[in-house]
Amino acid sequence: QTKWDLPAAYPASNFHTENLTQFAADVDKATGGKLKITVHANASLFKANEIKRAVQGGQAQIGEVLLVNFENENPIYGADGLPFVASSYPAARKLADAQKPALDKILGAQGMKVLYTVAWPPQGIYVNKEITAVADMKGLKWRAYSPATSKIAELVGAQPVTVQAAELSQAMATGVVNSYMSSGSTGYDTKTYESIKYWYDVQAWLPKNAIIVNKKSFDALDAATQAAVVKAAADAEVRGWKVSEEKNEFYKKALAEKGMKIMTPSAKLVADLRQVGVIMKADWIKRAGADGEAVLSAYEKSSTAKK
Amino acid sequence: MRKLLDGLYDGAAWLGAIFMVGTLVSVLAGVLDRQFAWSLRGTDMYAGYCMAACGFLALAHTLKKGEHIRVTLILNAVKGPTKRAIEIWALAAASLLSMLFAYYSVKLSINSWQFNDVSTGNDATPLWIPQITMGVGAVVLMIAFIDELVLEIMGRRVQVDSDEALHHE
Amino acid sequence: MSDIAITTLLILSLFAILGSGVWIGLTLSGVAWIGMQLFSSRAAGDAMAVTIWGSSSSWTLTALPLFVWMGEILFRTKLSESMFKGLAPWVSRLPGGLLHTNVIGCTIFAAVSGSSAATCATIGKMTLPELARRGYPEDITIGSLAGAGTLGLLIPPSIIMIVYGVSADVSIAKLFIAGIFPGLILASLFSGYLIVWALMNKGKIPPPDAPMTFTQKVYESRHLIPVVLLISAVLGSIYAGVATATEAAAIGVVGSLVLSLVQRSLSWTTFKESLLGATRLYCMIALILAGAAFLTLSMGYIGLPRHLAEFVSGMGLSPFLLIVALSLFYIILGCFLDGISMVVLTMGVILPTVQTAGLDLIWFGIFIVIVVEMAQITPPVGFNLFVLQGMTKKEITYIARVTLPFFFLMCGMVLLLWFFPQIATWLPSKM
Numbered sequence: 001q002t003k004w005d006l007p008a009a010y011p012a013s014n015f016h017t018e019n020l021t022q023f024a025a026d027v028d029k030a031t032g033g034k035l036k037i038t039v040h041a042n043a044s045l046f047k048a049n050e051i052k053r054a055v056q057g058g059q060a061q062i063g064e065v066l067l068v069n070f071e072n073e074n075p076i077y078g079a080d081g082l083p084f085v086a087s088s089y090p091a092a093r094k095l096a097d098a099q100k101p102a103l104d105k106i107l108g109a110q111g112m113k114v115l116y117t118v119a120w121p122p123q124g125i126y127v128n129k130e131i132t133a134v135a136d137m138k139g140l141k142w143r144a145y146s147p148a149t150s151k152i153a154e155l156v157g158a159q160p161v162t163v164q165a166a167e168l169s170q171a172m173a174t175g176v177v178n179s180y181m182s183s184g185s186t187g188y189d190t191k192t193y194e195s196i197k198y199w200y201d202v203q204a205w206l207p208k209n210a211i212i213v214n215k216k217s218f219d220a221l222d223a224a225t226q227a228a229v230v231k232a233a234a235d236a237e238v239r240g241w242k243v244s245e246e247k248n249e250f251y252k253k254a255l256a257e258k259g260m261k262i263m264t265p266s267a268k269l270v271a272d273l274r275q276v277g278v279i280m281k282a283d284w285i286k287r288a289g290a291d292g293e294a295v296l297s298a299y300e301k302s303s304t305a306k307k
Numbered sequence: 308m309r310k311l312l313d314g315l316y317d318g319a320a321w322l323g324a325i326f327m328v329g330t331l332v333s334v335l336a337g338v339l340d341r342q343f344a345w346s347l348r349g350t351d352m353y354a355g356y357c358m359a360a361c362g363f364l365a366l367a368h369t370l371k372k373g374e375h376i377r378v379t380l381i382l383n384a385v386k387g388p389t390k391r392a393i394e395i396w397a398l399a400a401a402s403l404l405s406m407l408f409a410y411y412s413v414k415l416s417i418n419s420w421q422f423n424d425v426s427t428g429n430d431a432t433p434l435w436i437p438q439i440t441m442g443v444g445a446v447v448l449m450i451a452f453i454d455e456l457v458l459e460i461m462g463r464r465v466q467v468d469s470d471e472a473l474h475h476e
Numbered sequence: 477m478s479d480i481a482i483t484t485l486l487i488l489s490l491f492a493i494l495g496s497g498v499w500i501g502l503t504l505s506g507v508a509w510i511g512m513q514l515f516s517s518r519a520a521g522d523a524m525a526v527t528i529w530g531s532s533s534s535w536t537l538t539a540l541p542l543f544v545w546m547g548e549i550l551f552r553t554k555l556s557e558s559m560f561k562g563l564a565p566w567v568s569r570l571p572g573g574l575l576h577t578n579v580i581g582c583t584i585f586a587a588v589s590g591s592s593a594a595t596c597a598t599i600g601k602m603t604l605p606e607l608a609r610r611g612y613p614e615d616i617t618i619g620s621l622a623g624a625g626t627l628g629l630l631i632p633p634s635i636i637m638i639v640y641g642v643s644a645d646v647s648i649a650k651l652f653i654a655g656i657f658p659g660l661i662l663a664s665l666f667s668g669y670l671i672v673w674a675l676m677n678k679g680k681i682p683p684p685d686a687p688m689t690f691t692q693k694v695y696e697s698r699h700l701i702p703v704v705l706l707i708s709a710v711l712g713s714i715y716a717g718v719a720t721a722t723e724a725a726a727i728g729v730v731g732s733l734v735l736s737l738v739q740r741s742l743s744w745t746t747f748k749e750s751l752l753g754a755t756r757l758y759c760m761i762a763l764i765l766a767g768a769a770f771l772t773l774s775m776g777y778i779g780l781p782r783h784l785a786e787f788v789s790g791m792g793l794s795p796f797l798l799i800v801a802l803s804l805f806y807i808i809l810g811c812f813l814d815g816i817s818m819v820v821l822t823m824g825v826i827l828p829t830v831q832t833a834g835l836d837l838i839w840f841g842i843f844i845v846i847v848v849e850m851a852q853i854t855p856p857v858g859f860n861l862f863v864l865q866g867m868t869k870k871e872i873t874y875i876a877r878v879t880l881p882f883f884f885l886m887c888g889m890v891l892l893l894w895f896f897p898q899i900a901t902w903l904p905s906k907m
C-alpha cells in the first residue's frame with residue numbers, strides 16, 4: 001500500500017477541496033486501497049505558496065496550487081491571469097488546453113507534472129461606488145496581491161494597496177481598501193458584501209488551480225495504479241469545471257441576496273478595460289518569450305477554428 | 308578563539324537587531340505608502356524576511372545570555388556529577404538538534420536556489436536570499452551549543468543569569 | 477502502531493527531553509523529528525526547514541516582535557510609573573488593589589493587539605516590576621498576568637478569530653463583535669477572583685493609600701494621559717483605516733519612541749538596550765514558535781489530531797456532551813500544540829459535527845477562542861507561560877501552578893457561555 005499526502009490551501013468546504021476529496025476517494029476505490037491519498041485542506045500541512053516547492057522536493061507527492069501564484073517564477077504560470085484573453089468557461093477551457101504543453105514542459109523540467117486543472121469562477125471588480133468607465137477608477141484604493149494586479153491598478157489609475165488576505169475584511173470595513181478584483185466566490189467567502197456594495201461582472205479572467213504530482217512518486221506506482229490515478233484525475237477535471245460553472249451562478253445569486261449589486265459593465269467600461277488587457281498581454285509576451293507566444297497562438301487558433 | 312566566538316555571537320545579534328529595525332521600517336513603509344502613494348512593492352514580504360532574520364541571527368547570543376528558556380526543575384534538584392551528567396546530555400542533545408537544524412536550513416537556501424523558488428508576492432524575491440539569514444543563524448547557534456558543550460566537559464562553563472532578572476527587583 | 481501507542485510514546489519523549497533540561501524550542505523540534513521519522517513515511521529534514529521558514533517569515537506574525545519592542549521601550553520610560561499613579565486612586569481601595577492593573581491593562585491592550593503573547597509581554601513589562609516594587613506577592617501577580625494576557629485573543633482584534641472565521645466560513649467582523657461581551661465578562665471574572673483572593677489573604681496585599689476625594693482622584697488621573705494618548709493613537713490608526721491590525725504594532729513602537737522622547741528618557745543607551753532586549757525576548761519566542769510549527773507539521777503528517785477529532789465526532793453525542801467532550805479534547809490538545817495549529821488541524825473534521833449538532837458557528841467560534849486561551853497557559857506548551865518564564869526567570873511549573881486558578885475561571889466561562897449563549901450571539905445579531 002502506498003500513501004500520498006495532498007496539501008491544499010483552501011478550507012474543506014470549498015468546492016475545489018470537495019472535488020479533491022472525491023478524487024482521493026475515487027483513487028482509493030479504483031485501486032482497491034492500494035493508493036491512499038490524504039487531503040490536508042486549509043493549508044494545514046503547507047501554506048499556499050509552499051505547496052509547489054513541497055511537491056518538487058518530495059515532501060508531498062501531490063498537491064494543489066493556484067497557477068497564477070507562480071508567475072514570478074515563470075510568466076507561463078500567469079497565462080490564465082491575463083485580463084480579457086479568455087473570459088468565459090469555454091474560452092478558459094481552450095486556454096487551459098493551449099497552456100498545458102508549456103506547463104508540462106516547465107513543470108517537467110522540475111520533476112513534476114500536471115494531473116488536472118480546474119478554473120475558479122471569472123474575476124469581477126468589487127468596488128464601493130458606481131463606475132461607468134476606467135476614468136471613474138482613478139484614485140481607488142485597490143488591493144493588489146500580485147505583480148499582475150498591481151499592474152492593473154497602475155493602468156487604471158488606482159492606487160495599489162498591499163493587504164494580506166487574512167486582514168481583507170477588516171481592511172474593507174475601515175476603508176484601507178475600497179476595491180479589488182476577484183471571483184464571486186471570494187467575495188462571498190470573505191463577506192465582502194458587508195462593506196462593499198458593487199460587483200462588476202467584467203469576467204476578466206478565470207484563474208486555475210492545478211493538481212500537480214511529483215514525477216518520481218508517480219513513476220514509482222505500478223501501471224494499473226497510474227492508470228487509475230489518471231482516470232480519476234480526468235473525471236475530477238470534468239466534474240470540477242462543471243461545478244465551478246454552477247458555483248459561479250450560485251455565488252452571484254448568493255451575493256445579490258446579501259445585498260451586493262451585481263452590475264453588468266457599461267460598453268465604455270468594457271472597452272477601456274480591454275485596452276488595459278491589450279497592454280498587459282503585450283507586456284506578458286515580452287516576458288514569456290517564444291513559449292508564451294506559442295501558448296497564445298495555439299489558444300487563438302483553437303478559438304477561431306470553432307467559429 | 309574565545310574572543311572570536313563571542314564576537315561572532317554578538318555580531319550576529321547586532322545584525323539581528325538591525326533587522327528588527329528593518330521590520331519596523333518595512334511595516335511603516337507599507338502604512339505610509341497607502342497615504343502618499345509612493346508605489347512601493349512588497350513591503351509586507353520584506354517585513355516578514357526582516358522578522359525572520361532578526362529571530363534567527365540572534366539565536367546564539369540569546370543562548371549565551373541565558374535567555375532561551377528550559378525546564379530546570381530536575382537540574383536544580385540535583386548536584387555534583389549527576390548535575391554535570393544531565394547538563395552534558397542536554398547540551399549534547401541540543402548540539403545534535405541544532406546541527407540538524409543548521410544542516411537543513413543551509414540546504415533549504417541551496418534548494419531554493421536550485422529550484423528557482425521565487426516569492427509569490429509583489430516583491431518577487433528569489434527566496435534563497437532571505438533564507439541565508441536562517442542558515443547563518445542556525446549555524447551560529449550550532450557553534451554556540453557545541454561551544455557550551457565543550458566548555459561544560461572541560462568544566463569551564465559559566466552559566467549567565469541574564470541581567471534581565473535584575474529588572475524585576 | 478495504534479494511535480494510543482504513538483501518543484503515549486511522543487508524550488513520554490516530550491516530558492523526558494523537556495525534563496532533562498533541553499531548551500524548549502529544540503525539544504519540540506526533537507519530538508516532531510522523532511514522530512515524523514518513526515510514524516510517517518516522510519523524511520523530516522527538508523519539510524522541517526520549509527515549514528520553519530514559512531512560519532518564521534510569515535507577515536501575520538510581524539506584530540509580535542514589534543509589540544515586544546514596544547514593551548521594552550515603555551519599560552524604560554516613566555509610562556508604567558505614571559500609569560500606576562493614575563490608576564491607583566481608583567483601584568487601590570478595591571480588595572486586591574493594584575493587582576487589578578494587570579487585568580485592566582491587559583483588557584485595554586487586548587483591544588490593540590491580536591495576540592496573547594504580545595499582550596502578556598507588553599503589559600508584563602510594565603506591571604511586573606512596579607507591582608514587585610510595591611510589595612505585591614509574586615505568585616498572584618504572575619498568575620493574574622498570565623491569565624489576563626489571554627484576553628488578547630478574545631477581545632478584538634484577534635488572530636485566532638481570523639483563522640477560525642476563514643476555516644468555518646463565518647463573518648470575521650461578527651466574530652470580533654461577538655468577542656466583546658465574553659471578553660469583558662472574563663475580565664470581570666478575573667477581577668472578581670482577585671477580590672475574593674485578597675479578602676481571603678488579608679495582609680498579603682500592601683495597604684491602600686489614603687482615601688481621596690473624587691476631585692482628587694480625577695486630578696490624579698492626569699497621569700493616565702500619556703497611556704491614553706498612546707492607546708488612542710494605536711487604536712485610532714486601526715479604526716481610521718490608516719493601518720491594519722497587524723501594522724498597528726508599528727504605530728505602537730513609533731508612539732512609544734515619541735513618548736520616551738517627550739519624557740526625556742530616550743537616549744542612545746536606552747534605545748540600544750530596548751532594541752537588544754526586544755531582539756532577545758523575541759528570539760526566545762521565535763525558537764519555540766519554530767519548534768511548534770515543526771511539531772504541527774509532524775502532527776499533520778501523522779494525523780493524530782485528525783484521528784482524535786474523528787473519534788470525538790463519531791461518538792454521536794448530544795450537543796451538551798459534545799461541547800464537554802470537545803472542551804476536554806482541546807484542553808488536552810492545547811497542552812501540546814499552540815492555538816492556531818489546533819484550529820487548523822481539526823476544523824475540517826469538527827465543523828461538520830458541530831453543524832449537525834445545530835450549534836451556532838459564531839457561538840462555537842467564541843467557544844474555540846476560549847479553549848485556545850486555555851492552551852496559552854497549560855503546560856508543557858503554553859506561550860504565556862514561556863513569555864513569563866523569559867521575563868521572570870521562574871520555573872515553568874511554578875508559573876503554571878500560580879496560573880491554575882485562572883484556567884479554572886476560563887472553564888467556568890465555557891459553562892457560562894453554554895447556559896447563556898446570548899453573551900456571544902446577541903451583539904452580532906444586532907449588526
Ligand code: NA
Nearest residue numbers: 586589628633
Ligand atoms: Na485582541
Ligand code: NA
Nearest residue numbers: 810851854857
Ligand atoms: Na498549552
